[in-house]
Amino acid sequence: MWVAAKPAHDLTGHPSPTPGPAPSLLCLQLAGCPCALQSFLVFLRYQCYYEYPLLTYLEYPILIVQDVLLLLCVFHFNGNVRGAVPYLGAFVASWFVLPLQKWTIDLAMNLSTFISAASKFAQLQYLWKTGDSGAVSALTWSLASYTCATRIITTLMTTSDLTILVRFVIMLALNLWVTATVLRYRTAAVKAE
Numbered sequence: 001m002w003v004a005a006k007p008a009h010d011l012t013g014h015p016s017p018t019p020g021p022a023p024s025l026l027c028l029q030l031a032g033c034p035c036a037l038q039s040f041l042v043f044l045r046y047q048c049y050y051e052y053p054l055l056t057y058l059e060y061p062i063l064i065v066q067d068v069l070l071l072l073c074v075f076h077f078n079g080n081v082r083g084a085v086p087y088l089g090a091f092v093a094s095w096f097v098l099p100l101q102k103w104t105i106d107l108a109m110n111l112s113t114f115i116s117a118a119s120k121f122a123q124l125q126y127l128w129k130t131g132d133s134g135a136v137s138a139l140t141w142s143l144a145s146y147t148c149a150t151r152i153i154t155t156l157m158t159t160s161d162l163t164i165l166v167r168f169v170i171m172l173a174l175n176l177w178v179t180a181t182v183l184r185y186r187t188a189a190v191k192a193e
Contacts, residue, residue: 033074034087035119037067041091042105042112043167045098049105052159106163113167120174124181133185141179148172 040063047057068088075084098105127133151168155161 033067033071035115035122037064037071037087037091038094039112039116039119040064040067041095042098042108045095046105046109046112046163049099049102050159050161052161056154056158109163109167113163113170116167117170117174120171120178124174124178127178127181127185131185133182136178136182138179138182138186141175141182145172145175145179148175 040060044057044060044064047060071087072081072084075081094108098108123136127136148168148171152165152172155164155168
């Protein structure tokens with residue numbers, strides 16, 4: 001679901017690459033940020049629930065703070081900071097509800113993988129729809145791919161948790177797909193010039 005942006009410009013001030021109601025980068029963030037944030041929260045809670053070593057999830061509190069700030073910025077630039085309150089309330093509530101039963105945390109972790117994949121597909125759809133990767137960093141997506149690859153190795157060395165391994169394998173494949181898509185459209189833009 002895309003929210004129509006008020007201006008037909010992306011965050012860099014450039015006109016939207018396609019005529020009509022193409023989603024802006026701001027709308028993309030509004031669609032993907034809550035998904036990513038919930039995914040990080042579930043992953044952190046899962047790791048804490050099973051008492052895995054701190055080093056296997058140490059970066060997730062930082063990622064959560066980063067995404068909360070990003071979510072607040074997106075709502076601020078959308079002109080509706082109060083719109084973030086239901087999201088933040090749901091995130092705080094989920095932190096306390098998830099570990100009540102083992103099956104809820106396991107189910108949430110599996111659904112979190114699906115939600116993370118959906119978030120990456122939303123970003124891929126945006127790239128396919130606009131055909132423009134100018135506002136997307138190939139380096140960032142390459143680093144995300146590298147992170148997933150290293151997490152696969154560290155998970156194999158520490159916990160060997162199959163749920164986490166499946167998650168990182170899927171995320172690695174999707175991150176590589178986004179990186180390839182960004183590079184493809186970047187190359188096409190260079191050839192067009």
